[in-house]
Amino acid sequence: MNLPMQTPVVAQSVADVSAMIRQHLTQQLKGDHPDFNEEVHDNMSFDYIGLDSFSRVNMLTELAKHFGVKLEPTAAYDFVTVGSLAEFIWSEISGTPMDMKKALGI
Amino acid sequence: MSLPLNHVQTIVSCIEHYVQTRPDERAYVFLEDGDSQELSLTYKELQTRAQQLATGLRSVDLKDQAILLLFPAGLDFVVAFFACLYAGAIAVPANLARNGHHYARLKQIIQDSNAKAVLTTESLKAVTMTGLSNAGINLESISVLAEVETASALIEDNLVATLNPNFPAFIQYTSGSTGNPKGVIVTHAQLIANERAIQVSADMPEFAVVGGWLPQFHDMGLIGAMLQPLAMGGCYIFMSPLHFIQSPLRWLRLLGKYKAVATAAPNFALEHCVKAAKAGSVEGIDLTALKTVFCGAEPVAQKTLSEFNEFFSVCNLHPDTVKPCYGLAEATLILSGGIADRAPRYLSVDREQLKLNQLHIVDEYSEHAKKVVCCGNAVKDHELIIVDPDTHHVLSDSSVGEIWAAGPSIAAGYWQNPRATLATFNGYTACGRGPFMRTGDMGFLREEGLFVTGRIKELMIIRGKNHYPHDIEETLINVLAENLSIQAAVFADEYGNAPGVAAFIELPRRGPKLDTTDLQELVGKLRSAVTQIHDLQLKDIFFLSFGGIPRTSSGKTQRLKCAEMYQNTLIDVDQRLVFSTRAARQAPAQLTPVSAMAV
Numbered sequence: 001m002n003l004p005m006q007t008p009v010v011a012q013s014v015a016d017v018s019a020m021i022r023q024h025l026t027q028q029l030k031g032d033h034p035d036f037n038e039e040v041h042d043n044m045s046f047d048y049i050g051l052d053s054f055s056r057v058n059m060l061t062e063l064a065k066h067f068g069v070k071l072e073p074t075a076a077y078d079f080v081t082v083g084s085l086a087e088f089i090w091s092e093i094s095g096t097p098m099d100m101k102k103a104l105g106i
Numbered sequence: 107m108s109l110p111l112n113h114v115q116t117i118v119s120c121i122e123h124y125v126q127t128r129p130d131e132r133a134y135v136f137l138e139d140g141d142s143q144e145l146s147l148t149y150k151e152l153q154t155r156a157q158q159l160a161t162g163l164r165s166v167d168l169k170d171q172a173i174l175l176l177f178p179a180g181l182d183f184v185v186a187f188f189a190c191l192y193a194g195a196i197a198v199p200a201n202l203a204r205n206g207h208h209y210a211r212l213k214q215i216i217q218d219s220n221a222k223a224v225l226t227t228e229s230l231k232a233v234t235m236t237g238l239s240n241a242g243i244n245l246e247s248i249s250v251l252a253e254v255e256t257a258s259a260l261i262e263d264n265l266v267a268t269l270n271p272n273f274p275a276f277i278q279y280t281s282g283s284t285g286n287p288k289g290v291i292v293t294h295a296q297l298i299a300n301e302r303a304i305q306v307s308a309d310m311p312e313f314a315v316v317g318g319w320l321p322q323f324h325d326m327g328l329i330g331a332m333l334q335p336l337a338m339g340g341c342y343i344f345m346s347p348l349h350f351i352q353s354p355l356r357w358l359r360l361l362g363k364y365k366a367v368a369t370a371a372p373n374f375a376l377e378h379c380v381k382a383a384k385a386g387s388v389e390g391i392d393l394t395a396l397k398t399v400f401c402g403a404e405p406v407a408q409k410t411l412s413e414f415n416e417f418f419s420v421c422n423l424h425p426d427t428v429k430p431c432y433g434l435a436e437a438t439l440i441l442s443g444g445i446a447d448r449a450p451r452y453l454s455v456d457r458e459q460l461k462l463n464q465l466h467i468v469d470e471y472s473e474h475a476k477k478v479v480c481c482g483n484a485v486k487d488h489e490l491i492i493v494d495p496d497t498h499h500v501l502s503d504s505s506v507g508e509i510w511a512a513g514p515s516i517a518a519g520y521w522q523n524p525r526a527t528l529a530t531f532n533g534y535t536a537c538g539r540g541p542f543m544r545t546g547d548m549g550f551l552r553e554e555g556l557f558v559t560g561r562i563k564e565l566m567i568i569r570g571k572n573h574y575p576h577d578i579e580e581t582l583i584n585v586l587a588e589n590l591s592i593q594a595a596v597f598a599d600e601y602g603n604a605p606g607v608a609a610f611i612e613l614p615r616r617g618p619k620l621d622t623t624d625l626q627e628l629v630g631k632l633r634s635a636v637t638q639i640h641d642l643q644l645k646d647i648f649f650l651s652f653g654g655i656p657r658t659s660s661g662k663t664q665r666l667k668c669a670e671m672y673q674n675t676l677i678d679v680d681q682r683l684v685f686s687t688r689a690a691r692q693a694p695a696q697l698t699p700v701s702a703m704a705v
Binding site for chain 1: 351645647
C-alpha cells in the first residue's frame with residue numbers, strides 16, 4: 001500500500017474522519033481485495049467487507065500514520081464498523097470521550 | 107555439550123533445574139506495548155505461579171483432565187500452560203473467541219477433548235462464560251477458571267515426581283470442523299524430544315535468548331518459540347502478533363535490542379518486513395547476534411529469502427541466518443531444517459513436470475522454472491523417507507513422492523479418533539517397515555536435504571495458518587442453508603499478487619430466481635461469514651448452475667481442477683457460470699442484470 005498519506009492531516013469532525021476512512025479503505029480494497037466493488041459506508045462492518053486480521057491491522061497502521069495518532073491494533077476488533085472506528089479515532093484526535101456502549105453496540 | 111535438556115523426561119524438569127541454578131534470571135519477557143513496556147517472569151516466579159495454579163487445579167480434580175486455555179498474548183498463558191503440565195492435566199491451547207462463530211468452534215473442541223475446565227484471565231472470565239453459554243455449552247458441566255481465584259497458596263510437594271512422560275502434555279487442534287475435529291496428542295516425552303531436535307538443529311546454546319511474536323496457541327509459536335528457550339534455561343522475549351503485524355520492524359528491533367540468537371516465523375513475516383523496510387528506515391536495527399531464523403509453517407519462497415537477506419544485510423544479518431525448515435503438528439513440530447553452512451539452497455525445477463510428480467532440474471531462467479527451497483536434513487533421531495502414496499514403495503533420491511516420517515517426536519495420534527490416527531500414524535512401506543507418520547505432503551530428498559513440492563492432503567496454508575477446504579465449504583453451505591441449498595468447493599489460488607482462497611458455489615437444480623442484486627447480496631453474506639469464522643477473505647466467488655462444480659465419477663469434489671479452471675480462466679467462459687466477482691470487477695460497466703436463474 002503506497003498511499004500518498006504520510007503527513008498527518010487535521011480532521012475537523014467525526015464526519016471528516018469517516019470520509020477519510022472510507023476513502024482510504026476504498027483505495028486499500030482496490031489493491032488488496034479487488035473483488036469488493038461496493039461503495040463503503042458508515043454502517044458497513046469490516047467482516048462484511050471481508051477484511052481479515054492482517055488487512056484490518058494494516059488499515060489501522062495507515063490510519064494512525066494518516067491522522068498522527070497512536071492506535072492499538074486491537075481497535076480493529078473492538079470497533080467493527082467504519083462508523084464506530086471513525087468515532088473512536090475522532091475521540092483519540094479530539095481528546096473527547098466517546099460513548100463506548102454505543103460504539104461497541106452494547 | 108551436555109544440556110539438562112538431553113536427559114530430562116519432561117519440560118517441567120527443565121524449569122526445576124534452572125530454578126535451582128538461576129532462579130532470578132528472567133524466563134519470559136512480554137512487551138506489552140510491542141516496544142518497551144516489559145512484563146517479566148523469572149524462573150522462580152514462573153515455578154511458583156505455575157505450581158500454585160497446578161495445586162489449585164488438582165484440588166478441583168482436574169488431574170488427567172483436558173483444560174482449554176483461552177488467553178490473549180502474554181505471560182498469563184505461559185503460567186496456565188505450565189500449570190496444566192505440573193498438574194498432570196492436558197493443556198488444550200486455543201485462539202481467543204471474538205464472536206459467536208468462534209464460540210461454536212470452541213464448543214466442538216470442548217466436546218471433542220472432553221475438557222472439564224476453561225482457564226482464562228480474570229477480565230475475560232465473564233465474557234467467556236456468556237460466549238460459551240450462548241454457544242450451547244452447559245456451564246454446570248465445565249468450570250471457567252481464572253488463576254487469581256484458583257491458585258492455591260500452598261503448593262503440593264510431589265507435583266513433578268508424579269508426572270508420567272508418556273502421558274499427554276497437550277492437545278493441538280489442527281481442525282475444529284463439526285464432523286471431524288482432529289486434536290494431535292503430544293506427550294511430555296514427544297515434546298521434549300522435539301525441543302532436543304530443535305536445539306541440535308540450530309546448535310542453540312544454553313541460556314539462549316529467543317525473540318518472537320508468533321501466536322502462543324500455534325504449534326510453531328508454542329513449541330518452536332515459547333517453550334524452546336525455557337528448555338535451555340534461556341529467555342523468550344515476545345510481543346503480540348497484532349503488534350508485529352502493525353509494525354513488523356518491531357520484531358527485528360526486539361531481536362537486536364535483546365541480542366536474541368534465534369527466532370521463528372513463516373515466510374509471509376519476512377515479506378512483511380521487506381515491505382516495511384522499503385517504506386521506512388531500518389536504522390538502529392543490529393542483527394549481529396542473531397544466528398537462526400527458523401522459517402516454516404508455510405512454503406518458503408526463494409525470492410523472499412533473497413530479498414530479506416538483501417534488505418537486512420545492512421543490519422548485519424548473516425546470509426545463513428534464515429533457515430528454512432519443515433514440520434507439522436503431527437510431528438510435534440520440526441522434522442527437518444536447521445544448520446546451513448552457506449546461503450539457503452534451492453533448485454530450479456520444471457513446474458509443469460512437477461505437477462506430474464516428475465523432477466526435472468532446469469535452468470533458473472527457463473520459462474517453466476519453479477524454485478524449490480531446501481528445508482534441510484531430517485532433525486536428529488528422526489527419519490524421513492519418500493514413498494509412493496499408492497503402492498507405498500520407498501522411492502530413491504530425487505523422486506517425488508509422499509513424505510513419511512518416524513522418530514521420537516512423532517505425536518501419539520489424534521485424540522479419540524482411532525480411524526484418523528490409523529490413517530495418518532500407521533504407514534508401513536511395501537517392504538513392511540514402519541510405522542511411519544504420513545505427512546500428506548509431497549517432496550523429494552537429495553543429499554542437501556528435503557525439498558517440499560506440494561501436498562496431497564487437502565490443506566491450504568495462508569500466512570502460516572492452516573485452513574481445510576471442507577471447513578470453509580461447511581461455513582458457506584451453512585450461512586445460506588435457511589433459504590438456499592447450495593454446494594461449495596473451496597480451493598487455494600497460489601498465483602496472482604497474493605495467495606488466497608476462492609470459492610465455487612453451485613446453485614440448486616430447482617431454486618429461486620436470482621438476479622444480480624440477489625447474487626451480490628449472497629456474496630456479501632458468504633464473504634462476511636468466512637471472514638468472521640476463518641479470519642480469511644475470499645478472493646473470488648463464482649456462482650455456477652447445478653452440476654457446475656467438477657467432481658469425480660464417485661462424486662468427490664475435484665478442488666485441484668477447480669483451481670486450475672480458476673487460474674486458466676476457463677471458468678469465466680464456462681456455460682454454467684451464472685455470476686462471478688471476477689467478472690463483476692473486470693467489466694463493471696457491462697454488469698447488466700442477467701437472468702441468473704438456477705437452471
